[in-house]
Amino acid sequence: MADLFNIGLSGLRAAQTNLSVTGQNITNVNTPGYTRQTAIQTANPPGHTGAGYMGTGTKVVDIQRIYNQFLTNQVRSTTSAASEVNAYNTQIEELNSTLSSTASGITTGMQNYFDALQTAVEDPASLPARQLFLSEAQGLAGRFNSVQQQLSTQNQFISQQMTGITQQVSRLAQSVAGYNDAIAKASANGSVPNDLLDARDEAIRELSGYVGVTVVNQGDNSVNLFIGSGQPLVVGKEASILQATPGRADPSRVDIQLVSGNTAQDVTKLINGGELGGLLNYREDVLDLAFNALGRMSLSIASEFNQQLGKGLDLNGQVGSDLFGDINSEAYMGLRSRGREGNSSESTLDVRIDDTSALSTSDYELTFTSEAEFTVRRVADGRVLGPFDLNASEGDPRYAAFDGLDLGNQSGNYQAGDRYLLTPTRSAAQGLSVVMTEPQQLAFAAPLGSEADLNNRGTGNVNQPLMVDGPQPLDLAALKGLATEFTYTETGTGTGLLTSEDPALEIEVTLGQPFEWEVDGHTFSMTLSGKPLDGDSFSVGFNTGVADNRNALAMSDLQTRQVLGQGDGARGFSLLDGYGDLVQKVATFTAQSRTEADANQAMLVQATNNRNSVSAVSLDEEAANLIQFEQYYNASAQIIQVARTVFDTLINSMR
Incomplete structure (x- = not known):
């Protein structure tokens, strides 16, 4: 009777454990990360009797997670x-x-x-x-x-x-x-x-x-x-x-x-x-690219328009002034470099913009190898530039100029190992501002005007000259002294020679094609067209007209002119x-x-979904298990009840 009782009791315990595991699963159905559990059940070792080996019940040996590491x-x-x-x-x-x-x-x-x-x-x-x-x-x-x-x-x-x-x-x-x-x-x-x-x-x-x-x-x-x-x-x-x-x-x-x-x-x-x-x-x-591209554009706009305005005359007959703030002002340059924490020197670097058309959208890491020598790594592509020498003069291959930047003529007390982060364009857009206050100051007129002599025998004509380059800022008195008179001499079909009182100023021209000449550091461009004859003269002098829009037209051309992205010989873009x-x-x-x-x-x-299909709790499945283990529990209890009834019958029969 004891064997039957123990067998029933082991089943009762196993059923109770299974019910507990099922209840645990059901109550944690919404618990994040919970893995369904199951009871691992095995038969107890059998006992030897005269009739052979007979089972002694069951037991739960482990509670396992239904778990897949790969999933x-x-x-x-x-x-x-x-x-x-x-x-x-x-x-x-x-x-x-x-x-x-x-x-x-x-x-x-x-x-x-x-x-x-x-x-x-x-x-x-x-x-x-x-x-x-x-x-x-x-x-x-x-x-x-x-x-x-x-x-x-x-x-x-x-x-x-x-x-x-x-x-x-x-x-x-x-x-x-x-x-x-x-x-x-x-x-x-x-x-x-x-x-x-x-x-x-x-x-x-x-x-x-x-x-x-x-x-x-x-x-x-x-x-x-x-x-x-x-x-x-x-x-x-x-x-x-x-x-x-x-x-x-x-x-x-x-x-x-x-x-x-x-x-x-x-x-x-x-x-x-x-x-x-x-x-x-x-x-x-992305964000650094946007910062730098936006800053490069703002620098180019300020530089290009300021330079072009500087080549003209305003309504007051004065040399053009800046429309936008100076891109190499102290406030601008203070945002372009930063020494790394731990540098031996507390000196700063002045990063000047020399040519906005050659600017890139990259940051740079500068490392000093001695008190005057350093190398620069362009962050965008990892290219190392240099070495450069702060003591090198302009024109020297070791002069610190690259990608439109000029780092020459620094005066800091730098030490080997000092490192700087250069961000020449990142913060530029925040400083773009208009410094011109009066519309009369807009230099829309070109500084020089030209005309053909009324006594010329030919039909030659010159357009109005434009300034290509010159000292900045322009000197008004110097401009007024640039008056020149050219005399034409034919040298071939469609070609000729323009001469003046200055023996050094002889210009070979092709009719209908622009030509340039330089005088006292000022470079101008003009076109001779028509059919001029030998001895015809053309005069160039200081412009006094207020309705002149030649410099404004040159400013308008900046809308489509390739003024960006010309570094490393690239074609550039507008x-x-x-x-x-x-x-x-x-x-x-x-x-x-x-x-x-x-x-x-x-x-x-x-x-x-793949993980849940294996490890997640299914309420339908657990409900079925609940019924199954409830029946299992009742059946095990019935075994104990039968064992008790048999035992009582046996005792009563012996009285």
Whole structure:
């Protein structure tokens, strides 16, 4: 009777355990990361009787998770990839809207600016037309300032996000380390703590949404976590701290450091995956490009228009003055370089813009190899420029001039090992401003005028000369002394020679083709057409006309002239094309990001469904199990009841 009683009791205990496991599954159906559990049941060792071996009941030997490591890893990796792309996409969508907007973008402002200039070209003496152009110039500068401010705000927001993310990563890393310790202690007792394993897996999955991690399983059921290229985040029960700190090279943005004990390692360029990886990728690949492209455009606009205005005369007969602020002012140059923390010298660098057409959209890393010598690495392509020598004179191959920049003639006390980050274009758009206050100051007229002598026998005619180059600023008295009279001599069919009182000023001309001449450092361009005869004369003198629009026409040509991107011998492109190229690049990146976000989200859903098909709780299945194990429990109880009845009958029969 005892055997039958024990068999029933073992079944009762097994049924009770199965009911408990089923109840645990049902109550945790909505618990994130919970893995369905099942009781592993086996028969007790049989006992030997005269009739042979007879069973002695059953027992539950383990409670196991219905778990697939491969599917769990898939969920973790797709979570990291989807979070990375989503973070990137959120930021680039905002940038794309800013740049392409007709209300806040640059395109509309540029078009209005050149339209107003065309109106002034048609009536250069009109003060209202000049005032309209001046107002549109202020509006254009305001648009550059506004877009720059929006980019700066986004940069600050990204820094705040990164700070919050690193705090979450550190918190979750501490949780994983705590779970490791608890799991290792529980496993030492011979049992696997399923619920702790589930909680740790969920913490790691959540962590992978913030930063990409590599998981390495250990023999005691603990795991080690690594980020980047193998930097340890969690090792056993010890967790490192991930923190955002002001950048050593650029304090306006944060860098990421991994702190282990008393050691801090910069891992900014090593991190990938998760929200943090997406924000870092966006900042480096897109935001910096937008900052620098926008700044390069603003520098080119200010430089080109100031230079062209400097080649003309205003309504007061004075030499043209600047429309926009000086691009090499002290305030501008103060934003173009920053010494790294830890430099031996506290000296700054003056980064002057020499040629805006040769500017790139890259930042530069400058490293001194001695007190006067240094090399420069162009960040965009990694190319190393130099070496340069601060003591070299202009024209020397070692003179510090490259990519439209001029770093010569520095006066700082530099030391070998000092490093500087050069950002010649990044902050330029915020400083674009209109400094001209009166419309009369717009130098729309060319400084010289020309005419054919009334006594000429031929039909030759000269157009009005344009200044190509000259000292800056121009000297009004010097301009008035540049009067010249040319005499024509035919040298062949369609060719001739222009001479003057200056024996050195002899110009070979082709009729109908522009020619240039230089006098006292001033270079002019003019065209002789028609059929001049020998002895015909043409005079060039100081211009006194107020309705002259020749310099304004040259300014209008800047709309289509290739004034950007001519570095390294490139053909270059116009201002509008430069902004259009930026908008197109960002739009292309945005479209790619949308596609990748949809694809990664679909992969995440599929990976989650695959994992859930194996490990998630099914209420229908558990309800069926509940009924089954309830019947199992009742049947086992009935065995005990039968054993008791038989035992009672046996006792009663012996009385």
